[in-house]
Amino acid sequence: MSGPVRPPRPRSPLRRATDGWLDHLRVERGRSEHTLRAYRRDTDRYLSFLATQGVDAPEGVREKHVTDFLAHLRRGDEEHPPLAATSAARTVVAVRGLHRFLALEGEVAGDPSEDVRPPAPPRRLPKALTVGDVERLLQAAALGDGPAALRDRALLEVLYGCGARVSEAIALDLDDLELGRAEDGTGGVVRLFGKGRKERIVPIGRYARDALDAWLVRGRPAMARAGRGTPAVFVNARGGRLSRQSAWTAIKAAADRAGLRGDVSPHTLRHSFATHLLDGGADVRVVQELLGHASVTTTQIYTHVSTQHLREVYAQAHPRARG
Known part of the structure; x- marks a missing residue:
C-alpha cells in the first residue's frame, strides 16, 4: 500500500503574486508560451534569490534586493555561470515587469524596481571596409x-x-x-x-x-x-x-x-x-x-x-x- 498523499506545499505570497502576473500575461496580454516559459525561469531564479534574503512577500522587496539580484546575475554562483549583460538585462526586464504589475494592481504601495536599469550591452564598434x-x-x-x-x-x-x-x-x-x-x-x-x-x-x-x-x-x-x-x-x-x-x-x-x-x-x-x-x-x-x-x-x-x-x-x- 502506498503511504498517505502529502498535501502540496503552500505557495509563498511572492509565488502567488508571480503566478498571477504570468496568468495576466497569458490571458490578457496573449503572450506566447515560449515567452511565458522564459519569464517563469527568470522569476524562479529571482524568487530563489529573495528567499536567501529572507523575503517571501511582495511588500518586503526593496530596491536594494533588485540591485543585489542584478549583481548576483553578473557574478554567478555554484549553480549558474555569470550572465552576460544581454542575458542579465532580459532577466531584469522580467523582474521589473512583475513589480510594475503588482504596483498597478495595488498589491504593493510602490515599485522597488522602478529606478533599476538593465545593464547596457557593450557597444560594438562599427565594421568598416578598407x-x-x-x-x-x-x-x-x-x-x-x-x-x-x-x-x-x-x-x-x-x-x-x-x-x-x-x-x-x-x-x-x-x-x-x-x-x-x-x-x-x-x-x-x-x-x-x-x-x-x-x-x-x-x-x-x-x-x-x-x-x-x-x-x-x-x-x-x-x-x-x-x-x-x-x-x-x-x-x-x-x-x-x-x-x-x-x-x-x-x-x-x-x-x-x-x-x-x-x-x-x-x-x-x-x-x-x-x-x-x-x-x-x-x-x-x-x-x-x-x-x-x-x-x-x-x-x-x-x-x-x-x-x-x-x-x-x-x-x-x-x-x-x-x-
Missing part, C-alpha cells in the same frame, strides 16, 4: 553594361559616397538630385530624408555623380518604361521603386563577386564613409552633419575606429614603435 575593399566592391557591382549593373553601381556609389542609409537611398526621387556640371568638376548635391523625415543636403563626389549619370541616361529609361512614371531614382525591372531587400541583394552579390568575407551590408558602406572621412582628417562635427546624426555622441563612436587605424599605421611605420 578603401581597397570598397574599390573592389564597387568594381564588382559594375560588371556588365546592362541596366541592372548600372543601377547597382550607382546605388553603391551613393551609399558610400554620401554615407546614406539604405532607406534614404531607395527613397531618392529625381527632384532630390542636383548633379552639377561635369565640365567644371562640380559634384553637385543630393537631398536625403533621414529619420523623422529630417532633411539634409549632402555633397556628391565625381564617382557617384558619374555612376548616377550613366544609370539615369543609359539604364533607368529601359527599366522605368515598365512602370507608371515613378519619380524614384532607383527602380526595379517592373518599373517600381527598388525595395530594401533588393538593395541588400545587390550589395551581397557584389561582395561575393569581389571575394569579400564577412557580412557586407548597406550600413557597412555608411560606416566606411564615416571612418574614411575621419581618417582623412575631417572634423567629427562635419561628419555628424553628413550622417544626419542628431547628437555628436553617436558620431564619436567612429573616432574610436579611426584611432585604432592610427595605432595600426603607427605600429607599422614608426621606427620606435616595435621593440
Whole structure:
C-alpha cells in the first residue's frame, strides 16, 4: 500500500503574486508560451534569490534586493555561470515587469524596481571596409553594361559616397538630385530624408555623380518604361521603386563577386564613409552633419575606429614603435 498523499506545499505570497502576473500575461496580454516559459525561469531564479534574503512577500522587496539580484546575475554562483549583460538585462526586464504589475494592481504601495536599469550591452564598434575593399566592391557591382549593373553601381556609389542609409537611398526621387556640371568638376548635391523625415543636403563626389549619370541616361529609361512614371531614382525591372531587400541583394552579390568575407551590408558602406572621412582628417562635427546624426555622441563612436587605424599605421611605420 502506498503511504498517505502529502498535501502540496503552500505557495509563498511572492509565488502567488508571480503566478498571477504570468496568468495576466497569458490571458490578457496573449503572450506566447515560449515567452511565458522564459519569464517563469527568470522569476524562479529571482524568487530563489529573495528567499536567501529572507523575503517571501511582495511588500518586503526593496530596491536594494533588485540591485543585489542584478549583481548576483553578473557574478554567478555554484549553480549558474555569470550572465552576460544581454542575458542579465532580459532577466531584469522580467523582474521589473512583475513589480510594475503588482504596483498597478495595488498589491504593493510602490515599485522597488522602478529606478533599476538593465545593464547596457557593450557597444560594438562599427565594421568598416578598407578603401581597397570598397574599390573592389564597387568594381564588382559594375560588371556588365546592362541596366541592372548600372543601377547597382550607382546605388553603391551613393551609399558610400554620401554615407546614406539604405532607406534614404531607395527613397531618392529625381527632384532630390542636383548633379552639377561635369565640365567644371562640380559634384553637385543630393537631398536625403533621414529619420523623422529630417532633411539634409549632402555633397556628391565625381564617382557617384558619374555612376548616377550613366544609370539615369543609359539604364533607368529601359527599366522605368515598365512602370507608371515613378519619380524614384532607383527602380526595379517592373518599373517600381527598388525595395530594401533588393538593395541588400545587390550589395551581397557584389561582395561575393569581389571575394569579400564577412557580412557586407548597406550600413557597412555608411560606416566606411564615416571612418574614411575621419581618417582623412575631417572634423567629427562635419561628419555628424553628413550622417544626419542628431547628437555628436553617436558620431564619436567612429573616432574610436579611426584611432585604432592610427595605432595600426603607427605600429607599422614608426621606427620606435616595435621593440
